[in-house]
Amino acid sequence: MSRIWLFGGMIVVAALVVGSVTIALITGRDVELLPADSPEGVVQRYLLALRDEEYAEAYDYLTSDLQARCSLAVFVRRAPGTRVQDTRLTLDETKRFDDNAFVRTSITVFRPVSQFDFPLRSSEYTYERTYNLKLEDGQWRMAEPDWWCPPEPLSE
Amino acid sequence: MEILGGLGFALFPLVIIVAIVAAAVAWSRREGLEGEREEDRGIGTAKRLYFYGATFVFMLVAGAGVVLVADYVLDDAFGPAAFGRGGSGSLALGVVLAFIWTPVWAWHRLRVMVFAGKEPAERRSILRKIYVYLTLGVTAALVAQASVELLRWVFGSQSFNGYPLAALLVWGGLWAFHWLTEEAEGQPTDETRTVRRLYLYATSAYSLTMLATGLSIALYLVFREAYDGLVDLPLLTRGYDQFGGDTMRNALAVAFVGAGLWAFHWLYAARDDAGSDVRQFYSYVLAILGGVITVLVATAVIVFGVLQWLIGTPDDGTAAAHFRFLPGALSALIVGLGLWVYHWDIVRQERAAVGEAAVARRVYAYIMAALGLGALAAGMIVLIPTVIGIAITSAREVAVGVDWWRDRIVTVLTLGLIGGSVWGYYWFAMQRRLAAGGDEERTSLPRRMLVYGVIGVGALAILGSMSHILFLFLDALLEDGLSLSMLRDMKWSIGIAFTSGLFVQYHWLILQEDRKATGESVAGPAAPRKSVTVLVGAGGGALVSQLEASLGGKVRVLRCVDANVGVPELSAEEIQGIERRVTDAAGSRVLLIVDAAGVQVHSYR
Numbered sequence: 001m002s003r004i005w006l007f008g009g010m011i012v013v014a015a016l017v018v019g020s021v022t023i024a025l026i027t028g029r030d031v032e033l034l035p036a037d038s039p040e041g042v043v044q045r046y047l048l049a050l051r052d053e054e055y056a057e058a059y060d061y062l063t064s065d066l067q068a069r070c071s072l073a074v075f076v077r078r079a080p081g082t083r084v085q086d087t088r089l090t091l092d093e094t095k096r097f098d099d100n101a102f103v104r105t106s107i108t109v110f111r112p113v114s115q116f117d118f119p120l121r122s123s124e125y126t127y128e129r130t131y132n133l134k135l136e137d138g139q140w141r142m143a144e145p146d147w148w149c150p151p152e153p154l155s156e
Numbered sequence: 157m158e159i160l161g162g163l164g165f166a167l168f169p170l171v172i173i174v175a176i177v178a179a180a181v182a183w184s185r186r187e188g189l190e191g192e193r194e195e196d197r198g199i200g201t202a203k204r205l206y207f208y209g210a211t212f213v214f215m216l217v218a219g220a221g222v223v224l225v226a227d228y229v230l231d232d233a234f235g236p237a238a239f240g241r242g243g244s245g246s247l248a249l250g251v252v253l254a255f256i257w258t259p260v261w262a263w264h265r266l267r268v269m270v271f272a273g274k275e276p277a278e279r280r281s282i283l284r285k286i287y288v289y290l291t292l293g294v295t296a297a298l299v300a301q302a303s304v305e306l307l308r309w310v311f312g313s314q315s316f317n318g319y320p321l322a323a324l325l326v327w328g329g330l331w332a333f334h335w336l337t338e339e340a341e342g343q344p345t346d347e348t349r350t351v352r353r354l355y356l357y358a359t360s361a362y363s364l365t366m367l368a369t370g371l372s373i374a375l376y377l378v379f380r381e382a383y384d385g386l387v388d389l390p391l392l393t394r395g396y397d398q399f400g401g402d403t404m405r406n407a408l409a410v411a412f413v414g415a416g417l418w419a420f421h422w423l424y425a426a427r428d429d430a431g432s433d434v435r436q437f438y439s440y441v442l443a444i445l446g447g448v449i450t451v452l453v454a455t456a457v458i459v460f461g462v463l464q465w466l467i468g469t470p471d472d473g474t475a476a477a478h479f480r481f482l483p484g485a486l487s488a489l490i491v492g493l494g495l496w497v498y499h500w501d502i503v504r505q506e507r508a509a510v511g512e513a514a515v516a517r518r519v520y521a522y523i524m525a526a527l528g529l530g531a532l533a534a535g536m537i538v539l540i541p542t543v544i545g546i547a548i549t550s551a552r553e554v555a556v557g558v559d560w561w562r563d564r565i566v567t568v569l570t571l572g573l574i575g576g577s578v579w580g581y582y583w584f585a586m587q588r589r590l591a592a593g594g595d596e597e598r599t600s601l602p603r604r605m606l607v608y609g610v611i612g613v614g615a616l617a618i619l620g621s622m623s624h625i626l627f628l629f630l631d632a633l634l635e636d637g638l639s640l641s642m643l644r645d646m647k648w649s650i651g652i653a654f655t656s657g658l659f660v661q662y663h664w665l666i667l668q669e670d671r672k673a674t675g676e677s678v679a680g681p682a683a684p685r686k687s688v689t690v691l692v693g694a695g696g697g698a699l700v701s702q703l704e705a706s707l708g709g710k711v712r713v714l715r716c717v718d719a720n721v722g723v724p725e726l727s728a729e730e731i732q733g734i735e736r737r738v739t740d741a742a743g744s745r746v747l748l749i750v751d752a753a754g755v756q757v758h759s760y761r
Contacts, residue, residue, distance in 0.1 A: 006497045013490050017375065020382035027385025031394055044392045051393055089392040105392060106477070126480075 208287035221253025230318030370411025450492030531575025540651035693721030722752025
């Protein structure tokens, strides 16, 4: 009896795996780009540029104030490009207030501690991050860095 | 550093094996079961300890040296261009270790082989077999680790490194050499076969764990991709390849190596070992129990998640986000079920062929009953304060929302369903076996441990919780502050006391029932067992076994070396008569002298 369960189970699992791979291949896609003139579209392009280590492009998405405070060289050193690896960002919500916008995202990190981690042992975790943007010359720009930028010198 | 790390990783479980075997050997020697006959002494214990211990250590050091040299050569020949190669230190060390320690090891190893040729008793030596199987165990573990690293390079998740190939060749070669010579030598006694079994099943256990872990991660990655595709999450970025990239490659590497190691040791090397106690212990207590626990935990995660969505307060607003646990739970469930059903099938086939070791099955069943009871009790402990909080407003925690009770009820339902089912199935199955098993089942150690364990832990819990309740009551009374809000602090202790009382009472009644059925005295302790020593000549093994079965425990055996002592053929009634004479003997130590005429019973001090 248990042998029947065993073979039946193997067939079911094989069918599940084949079905899952098929679904993943069909629905799997490169990430769809959101409109470039929307706050969430700007956040997306900024993060994609960081993921692809296109730091000059990512730097262009910062507000002029931020660019004045942090040079490109500092940005390249400090920007969390590597942190975009092994993560997935999903859009939760976008809120606009006049010239400001807040884009709330969920960041899921999957990074097993060792090669012997079980999936149930919380090697994947999710947290929220909100990006603040400002409208500058008709373009949305990243207003708050998620990395450390040296503070402005005190005026005398 | 990698070699040291690998050695450390490999040695730890083997230390446990050695400790178990050493304890078993020491115990069997104490009982005189491996009597030191003149013809069994072989090369002598001191010489054995030196040669086998030294050969093992020399092999490790020499092997490490050769690996270091091979690693350097391979890195130099095939590795990526290094910015300032700084490995000449490791090359120098490797050359020194290899050139000095390899000849020393080789000479000792040759001597070890010569001993077996000159002294046939050496093949029966447990120390020799411990040396051989410790060597096999350590080298197998190092081969496993190196194979995983090599496969990771083959699958493209890391750049070329000479160490895995070097380690695989060196430790693999040593493993093969020791395996083949041991196969030719064989295991002529029960004790030496036990050492072999410990190696086979320890290696099977960790390789099966590698296979299960790698497979479950691979399945999880596939199911996660499918889930993400089905629910169509609004993705902004994805920082890894489809199907998990390097994580999938690593998981597959671990799974393949685990599969190979497990298949060789379990499917091939242990294929004719049906019926051995070690195999049954492995099957029931490691493989089946491991599979069942994995299934139960995964099922509990799924049940909790579904119930939380239906009646609880999920953290995520959307079903797609809330049910993200499903790929992980499903993959663990599948792997756990596979372990459980496969090993259950094996056990059934072997039970039909060679019978069952009741001990292993009992241990498994009572462990499952204990786990189920624990979950059920936890559910009840959560239920009672929840009900109190729902019924009495002032008993609730401060600043909770109106739906505070929902997740608690979900927890209660999950623990109750899973725990209650498991405890009910296994406990009442064992209760039904009492009718067939009789006194042996009722007085078995696993059953007694469960019953006394529940009574002991429950009694402590009752005392602790009642003390807390009484303290809160008296404190409020003395402060003139008696009110229903005391329940806010008391309710968890009330839950613990009530639940513990219920289960302690039930198991106390079970204990009384068991004692009545076996005729044990309810009022006082059982009479102490006597220490029995048997002086018997050659060929008395069967009589010793009969006496042990009748007396209900092991006896100490002294081998009589006089010639022509003889062993009597005794009937079952005569054996029982000896048992009565032992019980009625004046002292607590009894000596049985066996010769052709019969068995004399003497008390001594």
